[in-house]
Amino acid sequence: MPTLRELQTGFGAAVLGDDESVAAALVRGDGLSASARLGVYRHHIFMSLTAALESTYPVVARLVDPRFFRYAAHEYIRDNPPAGPCLFEYGATLPEFLERFEPSRHLAYLPDVARLEWAMNVALNAPEATPIDPDALRSQGAVALHPSVTLLTSPWPVDALWRANQPNAPEPAVDLQAGDVRLRVWRVGDEVVFRALSTAGFAFHDTLARTHHLADAADAALSADPAADLAELLREMLDAEVLV
């Protein structure tokens, strides 16, 4: 008779992979075979996790055939099962998986679209933080970006690809050669949004995120573009409530 730990290890191998050797011997067959009974559990696990990935990555799912998405999700789930029970936290490594996934390699922009969707998911579920009071900015020692903020760069126009693949979007007409994008993804109230940043704007955000010092961020922005309008940059960030 196996211990509970042995039984659970065997059951896990049967439902996550295909190794039923331990579990099938422990499950009573009566009527339906042990293998068919394990199959009910396996089916639910893969279907529910696929649904979770599809809800986090709707545009990726739309860009590939639905059957292809289910196939890719199955491969991903088998090798990268969740480590915890909060499914809104599951799927962080799908972009890297897609980069290595041979059957969709021809869609070179797919991993970056996935990165944008993951950043949007992070923004949706990020903790609350009180935006900085503009009047207190001078006396503020350290300044951080709101926890919902992700900064993203891509050689592909992932913002346009995302917009063109919304449920009510007009016929997609995206110029894939449009060039690099630098995006800030964040949450405003209950809504997740993103905005394209200039090279100076991106340098400002990126440096601030790392050093928490406005002076460092200003230096980085001016190095990227000596003509950058720092006052305007800061005003936009205060209006967008991304400084905390």
Next chain:
Amino acid sequence: MDPSARLTGPGASGIGLRSPHLAEVLATRPAIGWLEVHAENYMGGGPAIRGLEAIRRDYPVSIHGVGLSLGTAGGLSAAHLERLAALVDRIQPMLVSEHLSWSVTGGVYLNHLLPLPYTEEALGVMCAHVARVQDRLGRRLLVENPSSYARFEHSPIPEAEFLNEVALRSGCGLLCDVNNVYVSCRNLGGNPAEYLERVDPAAVGEIHLAGHAVNEADGLPILIDDHGSRVTEAVWRLYARGLARFGPVPTLVEWDTDIPPLAVLLEEAATAGAMLQDAGENRAHAA
């Protein structure tokens, strides 16, 4: 009695609140006794938890965990228990419940309420974990019977007795999911009415109802607890038996697959609410 008074308060029937209905519930404030949510959907920040806090201002809320994996041999996740405790602290729910099942093995979360062998070893694991959760939350937990598609060769304790023993040893209550009783008995052989007769009525603090699907596996019918349709006639009849035995226990209707308009869910809850009310009156007459 004022008919609108039928469906209010924690003694009435409730519905499982799922994200597609959140905005409508907030906007229309339907006459429903209480609402139950899955704990793991509200462990982040943002609109989900803010919406739940807004709901909580107007309704009693029950928190139903699906991720603690109380039956895992390797021990509970302390981090997950802390997140549950923070949510319970924030929402101050009327009830907190979890499952007689396991989901975690070797650090992997399998996203299913998996079956336990009903052995002394598993009983010890369950009781220790329930005790730890109750200590951390500072309140009584309700433990729900799972719907099962398999049982183990070595599982000598009948499920109802196993649950009674968990309740007796740990001091927890039981959440009797009547649909799960029906599904498990049909899938594994067993009489649902006899199952209910074995459950300790004093331990039952909540009842769940939901629909199930009938699928085929290897050419044989198997009932799937998909929460994707109305409660079946057989499960309503079993619920009536449960009420006669357990008394008018707070009852919840769940719907998770092919989620219908809110009105359909409210109709199902109203049916349960009317039965609950009858059960309460019968009990008052008998006393």
